[in-house]
Amino acid sequence: MSRISKAFFTALWFMLLTLPVMGIKLNLMENRVDWRLDRVLYLGVAAFFLSMLWTWLFSRKKRNLPLIKAPAFIKIDFYGLSANRAVRRGFFASLILGLIAVPLLASFYQTNIMISAMLYIMLALGLNIVVGLAGQLVLGYVAFYAVGAYAYGLLHQYFGFGFWICLPVGGILAALFGLGLGFPVLRLRGDYLAIVTLGFGEIARLAMLNWTSLTGGPRGISDIPRPGFFGIPLNINEATIYIYYLALIAVCLTVVVVLRLKNSRVGLALQAVREDEIASEAMGIDITRAKLSAFALGSCWAGFAGVIFAAKTTFINPASFTFMESAMILSMVVLGGMGSISGVIIAAVILIMAPEYLRAFSEYRMLIFGAIMVLMMIFRPQGLVSGEKRDYQVSALARKEADAQ
Amino acid sequence: MTPALEVRDLSKNFGGLRALNDVDLRVDKGEIVALIGPNGAGKTTFFNCVTGIYQPSSGEIYLYNPDKTLLNGKKPNVITALGMARTFQNIRLFGEMTALENVMIGRHCRTSSGILGAIFRDKKTREEERATIDDSYALLEFVKLHELWNEKAKNLAYGAQRRLEIARALATEPAMLLLDEPAAGMNPQETIELKELARDIRDSRGVSILLIEHDMGLVMSLSDRIYVMEYGGCIASGTPEEIRANPAVIKAYLGESDA
Numbered sequence: 001m002s003r004i005s006k007a008f009f010t011a012l013w014f015m016l017l018t019l020p021v022m023g024i025k026l027n028l029m030e031n032r033v034d035w036r037l038d039r040v041l042y043l044g045v046a047a048f049f050l051s052m053l054w055t056w057l058f059s060r061k062k063r064n065l066p067l068i069k070a071p072a073f074i075k076i077d078f079y080g081l082s083a084n085r086a087v088r089r090g091f092f093a094s095l096i097l098g099l100i101a102v103p104l105l106a107s108f109y110q111t112n113i114m115i116s117a118m119l120y121i122m123l124a125l126g127l128n129i130v131v132g133l134a135g136q137l138v139l140g141y142v143a144f145y146a147v148g149a150y151a152y153g154l155l156h157q158y159f160g161f162g163f164w165i166c167l168p169v170g171g172i173l174a175a176l177f178g179l180g181l182g183f184p185v186l187r188l189r190g191d192y193l194a195i196v197t198l199g200f201g202e203i204a205r206l207a208m209l210n211w212t213s214l215t216g217g218p219r220g221i222s223d224i225p226r227p228g229f230f231g232i233p234l235n236i237n238e239a240t241i242y243i244y245y246l247a248l249i250a251v252c253l254t255v256v257v258v259l260r261l262k263n264s265r266v267g268l269a270l271q272a273v274r275e276d277e278i279a280s281e282a283m284g285i286d287i288t289r290a291k292l293s294a295f296a297l298g299s300c301w302a303g304f305a306g307v308i309f310a311a312k313t314t315f316i317n318p319a320s321f322t323f324m325e326s327a328m329i330l331s332m333v334v335l336g337g338m339g340s341i342s343g344v345i346i347a348a349v350i351l352i353m354a355p356e357y358l359r360a361f362s363e364y365r366m367l368i369f370g371a372i373m374v375l376m377m378i379f380r381p382q383g384l385v386s387g388e389k390r391d392y393q394v395s396a397l398a399r400k401e402a403d404a405q
Numbered sequence: 406m407t408p409a410l411e412v413r414d415l416s417k418n419f420g421g422l423r424a425l426n427d428v429d430l431r432v433d434k435g436e437i438v439a440l441i442g443p444n445g446a447g448k449t450t451f452f453n454c455v456t457g458i459y460q461p462s463s464g465e466i467y468l469y470n471p472d473k474t475l476l477n478g479k480k481p482n483v484i485t486a487l488g489m490a491r492t493f494q495n496i497r498l499f500g501e502m503t504a505l506e507n508v509m510i511g512r513h514c515r516t517s518s519g520i521l522g523a524i525f526r527d528k529k530t531r532e533e534e535r536a537t538i539d540d541s542y543a544l545l546e547f548v549k550l551h552e553l554w555n556e557k558a559k560n561l562a563y564g565a566q567r568r569l570e571i572a573r574a575l576a577t578e579p580a581m582l583l584l585d586e587p588a589a590g591m592n593p594q595e596t597i598e599l600k601e602l603a604r605d606i607r608d609s610r611g612v613s614i615l616l617i618e619h620d621m622g623l624v625m626s627l628s629d630r631i632y633v634m635e636y637g638g639c640i641a642s643g644t645p646e647e648i649r650a651n652p653a654v655i656k657a658y659l660g661e662s663d664a
Contacts, residue, residue, distance in 0.1 A: 257524050264523030265516055265534070272499050272510045279497035282456060284485035284514025284577050293520060389555065392505060394542045395535070396551075 003055050011048035015040050061379060099248055103241040111244050115312055117352040118247040119305050124332035124348040125258045125341065126301025131330065132339035133267060134294035135274025137194045140181075140201025141329055144174040144299035146208060146321040148306020153221035153316050154214070163227035167307050174303025175296040182295035186288055189277075201326055208318040220317025224310050243312050250308060254301060259341055261297070263390055270294055271339070331369075335376055337383025346384055406433040408469050409581050409613035410455070410489070415464035417447075417454050417637075424450045426637040427464070430615075432581065434469070437607055437614045439624045442634035443657060448617045449494055451634070452583055456491050457481040470580040486514040490574035491583035494617070496566050500559030504550055504569055507558050508541035511576025541576060548572040548602060564595040568602070575606065582606065584616040588623050596620060600627050625649070633657065 023040040024033060060066075103111045127141050148170035155161040155169065185196050208215045215221070226239040227246060234242060261267045272280040273290050281287050310316050332351055336343030355365050376383075410432040417425040425447045432438045440448050453459040455466055457479055466476040470488035479487075490511075499507050516537055522530035545551040548568040553561060558569060567587055574582060584603075588596045600623060606612050618624050624631060625645045633641040633648060635657045641648060648654055 260526060261520070261523050264520075264530075265513065265518050265537070266520055266523050268502075268506060268509060269513055271502065271506075272513075275499040275501060276497050278458065278481075279493065279499065280510065281481040282458070282485060282491055282493075282497075283510050283573060284482045285510070286480075286482045297520070389503060390506075392538050392555075393535075394505075394554070395539045396542050396546070 003052065003059075006055060007048050007051035010051040011044040014047040015044040018043055057379065096252075100245075103244045108237055108240060111240055112312075113353065113356045115240070115244050115247050117349055118244075118251045119309055119312075120329065120332065120352050121251050121345050121348045122247075122254050122305040122308075123302055123329045124336070124344045125254050126298045126305070127329050128298075128333050128336075128339065128341070128344050129258060129261065129270070129301070130294050130298035131333050132337075132344070133262060133274065134270040134291060135338075136291060136294060137190060137197075138295075138298070139194045139198040139323075139326055139330065140204070141197075141298075141302060142321045142323070142325040143181075143201045143204035144177055144302035145306045145309070145325070146204055146318075147174040147177050147299075148303035149310040149316045149320070150208065150215065150221070150306075151303070152307045152310040153224050156224055157221055163225065163307070163311050167304060170307035171300045171303040174306065175300035178295040178297075178299025179292055181299075182292045186291060198323070198326075201323060205318050205321055205323075208321070216317075218317060218319070220315060220319075221310075222315045224314045224316065226314060227311050240312075243308070247308055247312075250304060255341060255345070262339070262341065266290075266293065274339075331373065335373070335383060337386040340383065340385040340388055343383050343385030406436075408432065408467075409434045409436070410469070410615065411467040412451075412455065413465045413467075415451070415454060415466065416462045417450055417459060418462045424637050425454065425461070428634070428637075428639050430632055430639070430642075432613050432615050434580075434613055435607060435611060436629045437603060437616070437627055439628035439631045440615060440617045440634065441619070441621075441624055441631060446634040447637040448634055449585060450637075452491060452585055452617065456489060456583065457484045468581060482514065485577050485579075488578070488580040489583065490577045490579035490581075492567070492570040492574055492585055492587060494585040494589070496563075496570055498558040498566055498569060498573070501557060503555050503557055504545060504561065505538070505541055505554045507569055507573050508544050508576045509537055511544075511573040512537045512541060515576075515578055544572045544576055545569075547575070547605075563590050564592070567591065567599070571602065571606075575610070575612070579612055582612050582614045584614060584618075586617055586619065588618055588620045596623055599623070603627060 019040055022043060023036055025036060027034050102114055106114070123141070123145060127138065130136050130138050130141075151170040151173045152161075152163070152166040155166050161169075181197065181200050185193055188196055209217055211217070226234070226243065229242055269280065269285045269290050270293075272283070272285055273287050277287055280290075309320075313320075328351065332348040333344055335351070336345070336347030351369075355362070358365070361368065408431055410430070412428060412430040415425055415428045415430075416423065428447075428451060430438075430440075430451075440451065442448055450459065454461045455476070457476065458481055461477060464477075468474050468476055468484070468487055468489055474487055476484055476487070476489075499510065502510075516533050518530040518533050522533075542551060542554060545554050548571055550561075550565055550568055550572065553565065558566065561569060567590075571582075571584070571587065587603075588599055591599060603614055603616070604627070607614060616624075616628070628645060630643065631645055631648045632639055633651070633654050640653050640657060641651045643651070
């Protein structure tokens, strides 16, 4: 009952607040006031139901109930299925097959969207090493993406280097920049680190913008060649499909590398540094080395993505590397769940695809984005996927099981 | 007797405050030594200086494992690699990680596979990982936590967390183990088990132990020798019997009598 009355008063208050904006319209032609109370009423009804939903969600959160429960008649045990090896393999195989088929079935436009989604997956997984695993909040990540893209653009413009030479060079250059940023910020944590890295991102963008003699300033670099296919000239459609497959391979490699890294000795050390720096130092981890390797690895991936991005668009300028991009990539990591690989991929796909397919709502894009972020932080601060535990094969336990049988 | 840890004239100033004042301390190989004293006497500061978290203002710290090494100015991770491990007064486990993973972190300084090994997973890396997992599980068995190996550290009971910290410290293969109030918050039964565990660590692994503890029953029955600190200085040292009879210690703990 209190919920209904609370929602009622919320709606009333909302109607009162919006009355001047929504309900009153000055008709300048006839010099009179048009009252549009019906619109205010609709808004009130909407506010009433939204408020009911809001308090209901909060009451569930308070009682530690899941917000959404699958109805009882669906008796599929998703957790059991995901643990089953054959099912998991089948799922990944069909996913890969589906992704291979995309450019053959979908249009040019959709293939392009998929390429940018995959670039963002690479970026988000790279940032996931720094933010998710090592716990170092970096806000200027897009700078490393720019380093990769500009490395290709400039090396081609001045020395005529091709895509395949620039791909490793771009990655290594970005990693060096990562180390360059890493050294001075080793002692910083949390907010301070975020501020310094934010500044670094801005410095990189301003340098690109103002160093006109080298970078071309706001005009950027144009006529960057698409990657060559054994010397065979490709038209724009074929080249896009080719880049799609390149990006797909790059994403698969990224997933494998990040997954292996996460589960390795080094990855475990990074997670320890995230949890407690003093304890990890006392347990024999060189935190300087751990943090620097995280910075280098994370930015290296941004460099690779940058080179592919430059090859895809054939034109780059500083406008592609604003703080908004850094924020977007960071949101993917946070939304997906810090350190979780599957979660970050899902979040990257959602955040890139949704605005493309919801062009009708493009005016409200940032509004919806903000609302989703706020809701996530309230109801699921740990991200979409969290609390994954790795399966360890302990010999002693395996022997015990074998003895029991 | 060969020493395991030797500290000479150790001092530490925080601005104008002298937290440690010319402390001398020696732990022989295979000994269990306790460091006691009222709150604020500088015991934990002493631990932090010895393990490299603080830099001492003056004095020398030597670790024998088996060669004599000066520890001053070395970073904590280097000191751990040289053979000294510690636990913390306010438990500092990696809460989001499982018990097994916590111990695996302790193996970090005794293993070597790097980033390339992680990416390519060559035979050496896989074998090292296999050994790390099995060694860590064996250590969990040693502290009787093996049934909880896949639980997150933050979900373990208090006593279990203390034991997990000890297992994690042992994973670094120390010659010298520093325990900072290991029995704090434990019930009598757990304290007895801890005493047995400490003796077991010394006897079966040859690890020398230096512990800070407030539980006098535990200190008196467990340690071979005791150092007493007050106001940053060492006021007495000796066997438990000697300490029990020492007037300076009684004064520090009970205050001066009016008579």
